[in-house]
Amino acid sequence: MAIVRSYGPVLFLCFASALAAAPKTVWDGVFTPAQADRGLAAYSAQCSRCHGEDLHGSGNVLIGAKFMQQWREDNLRSMYTILRDTMPRNAPRSLSDAMYLDIIAYLLKVNEFPTGTADLALPDTANILVVGKEGPAAVPDFALITVSGCLGPMKDDNGSITAATEPVRTRQPDKSKGDEFTIAMAKSGGTRTLALMGVQYNNEGVVPLHRAEVKGFLIRLPAGNKINVTSMQTSAEACTP
Ligand code: HEC
Structure with a gap:
């Protein structure tokens, strides 16, 4: 029992050092090409019939200016939570965590953010900000x-x-x-x-x-x-x- 209890402070230290990690942005190469490919497969199976193979369906929200307007100055944890809780529109929460993350990787790739050497993992997402090419900008009015x-x-x-x-x-x-x-x-x-x-x-x-x-x-x-x-x-x- 004493051994189990002693994990408390250790976990706290890990947590504290995670807090200290410098924030990243989507320009830092936060997913791999392989992950984006898996995301494409999941997207085609689960999302494309409403959002289109070219991502321009259902209000054009997944690509270009609308995608950036919706997510800029927000983090990927927030994107993950919204995707999980609202999509696919007819069956929210029906995919695995890994599939939602793969789809985010795919969306980042088609929105022309660079790939990196490690897969996007759930614990990292809170610390990764979506920012435009010009870097962090002012949060939109009324956000x-x-x-x-x-x-x-x-x-x-x-x-x-x-x-x-x-x-x-x-x-x-x-x-x-x-x-x-x-x-x-x-x-x-x-x-x-x-x-x-x-x-x-x-x-x-x-x-x-x-x-x-x-x-x-x-x-x-x-x-x-x-x-x-x-x-x-x-x-x-x-x-x-
Ligand atoms: C049954 C149709 C349907 C399916 C399947 C579907 N979506 Fe959607 N999605 C919509 C509609 C409709 C909207 C609202 C568009 C708007 O606001 O103009 C939407 C909005 C969104 C948004 C914007 C967030 C929001 O809350 O407005 C994202 C991101 C998104 N979908 C991602 C996905 C992903 C990823 C998948 C696959 C896992 C998926 N969708 C599957 C219909 C669907």
């Missing part, structure tokens, strides 16, 4: 985003978050749970300040002047960016805004 930083005082409907990370896209408007929140709180060194609105609806259990995760819709304004808050949560760590 659902998440930031980590220091929550300031709140008054009426309004608040602010300082020392905040660059907003990144999320598909999940609610508070993140477990490891995801730990990862959000491990992100430090941000330099952004964002105004918050809608805080009075979303402040259950929230402690001002603590490290916080804030999610919501990004609103770009000449005076500075604002978040229309969908969820907030704070950690035990106090901070000075």
Whole structure:
């Protein structure tokens, strides 16, 4: 029993070092040609009858400008989760993890991202960002985003978050749970300040002047960016805004 328990800290260390890994982008060669070929076979069998052999069917969402608009500044974990939970449209979650990952590799290949020497694996996906040729760009206006930083005082409907990370896209408007929140709180060194609105609806259990995760819709304004808050949560760590 003691031996089993001693795995706890070891696992935690592995997890902590995974956190420290530098983020990658889809330009870093994150899948292999063989994986994309397997993805083509899976795509032909499972997706092409709606999306077309040339990927231009069903609203053209899998290739070119629409593909980039939908996924840029988001990570591959998010793409995997959406694919798994919504596709094939008539039978969500019906493929294996490996097949969904192979299909993502295929979609990256047809969207002209470079191949690499290792297959795309599920644990890597959260750390790989989709960015355009020009590199990371501003998240589109009104996109659902998440930031980590220091929550300031709140008054009426309004608040602010300082020392905040660059907003990144999320598909999940609610508070993140477990490891995801730990990862959000491990992100430090941000330099952004964002105004918050809608805080009075979303402040259950929230402690001002603590490290916080804030999610919501990004609103770009000449005076500075604002978040229309969908969820907030704070950690035990106090901070000075
Ligand atoms: C029965 C038809 C059908 C099948 C099979 C199907 N799709 Fe779709 N898919 C759709 C439709 C319809 C849309 C919505 C298009 C739009 O928004 O204009 C869609 C949207 C998507 C999107 C955009 C995400 C979103 O939520 O809007 C992705 C990515 C996608 N499909 C991937 C796949 C993949 C990968 C497969 C195979 C595993 C697959 N689809 C199989 C019909 C299908």
